[in-house]
Amino acid sequence: MKKKLLTTATAAALSLGMATSAAQADDVRIGWTAWADAEFITQVADRVIQERLDTGVELVQTDIAPQYAGLAGGDLDLMLMSWQPITHEDYIDQFGDDIVDLGVLYDNAKLGWLVPASLHAEGLTSIEDLRDDEWRDRLNGEIQGIDPGAGLTRLSHDTIEEYELDYTLIEASDAAMTAALDRAIRRDDAIVVTGWSPHWKLGAYELEYLEDPKGALGGAESIHAMSRTGFADDHPEVAAFAGCMNIDIDLLNEYMYLADEESTGHAVDKFFNDEAGLVDEWVACARN
CATH class of the missing domain: 3.40.190.10 (Periplasmic binding protein-like II)
Structure with missing residues (x-):
């Protein structure tokens, strides 16, 4: 065929x-x-x-x-x-x-924002933590996202508003997002990416979901x-x-x-x- x-x-x-x-x-x-x-x-x-x-x-x-x-x-x-x-x-x-x-x-399945486990261990454990100037400076005021038409992109924009974050959501492909994640981990740079389960990156890297106390990104x-x-x-x-x-x-x-x-x-x-x-x-x- x-x-x-x-x-x-x-x-x-x-x-x-x-x-x-x-x-x-x-x-x-x-x-x-x-x-x-x-x-x-x-x-x-x-x-x-x-x-x-x-x-x-x-x-x-x-x-x-x-x-x-x-x-x-x-x-x-x-x-x-x-x-x-x-x-x-x-x-x-x-x-x-x-x-x-x-x-x-x-x-x-699950949607959320992910960070390297090393950042999580440093205290970046919740979306609310992103309001701190220290984290905003280290992250250059950016959240690495995926393609514009994705539901996760819409929800991430809503999350930025819901938590009153002074951040820009970078819209790109899934491949571009994972490339940015890989580059940041290799350089030991701070990064937050939009993510979901299932995804191979959760097996390839040590990542943690940020807590979402307001439920802006939804549930299961x-x-x-x-x-x-x-x-x-x-x-x-x-x-x-x-x-x-x-x-x-x-x-x-x-x-x-x-x-x-x-x-x-x-x-x-x-x-x-x-x-x-x-x-x-x-x-x-x-x-x-």
Whole structure:
């Protein structure tokens, strides 16, 4: 089966209604963003759908907002990275009536701001501590964030206001955030980054979440599979599989760490080898 990795520009074209070729008409189009957990889960699903359910797949890499819009408009079939109930609350409010929730992929996820364990040991343990001039000076008045469309970015802006912090949120990609974190740790510089669990960086570095006494960044989250309306009628087995796909967050963290150390493809290969029983359960569930 062919697999097409489409760019953001292609996704934008799809949202404008450009027709796909007849050869692509029956492929399942899955939207994804280059977040560590989303990339791994999407590639696992891609392989199951193609190899076990004998259905072609197109992977459409784009930001999170176009994914929700794409599902609502019928330009995408699936997304496997809907953070609920808080992180993507705005998107659910806007598009929820026009898309379908297929079920929980994993739960006990968490958002927050992270610091190196060494800073935590020095006394930077709470978001409230960031109001101290000493910490603001050491951090250059900056919080390192991720992409502008992420729910975590919106919540981080809200957190800066809620705690009345004189800080700038630096918006960048997940890769840029982790690069900044790595650089700061190697140089023994102070840094605060926006973060979430699951993520490979929690296995790669000694990090601590800052306490959030005001709950500005929310609580435990669940990550859901979402589809366009009518997808289950067109692809009942694939829709059922997305609803059956469920993975323990600790197991997911292990493979995400491996994906960073080696490659996502290597981690997916190992997952299919070592967790074959789990994959069989998903497929059997989809066919019941």
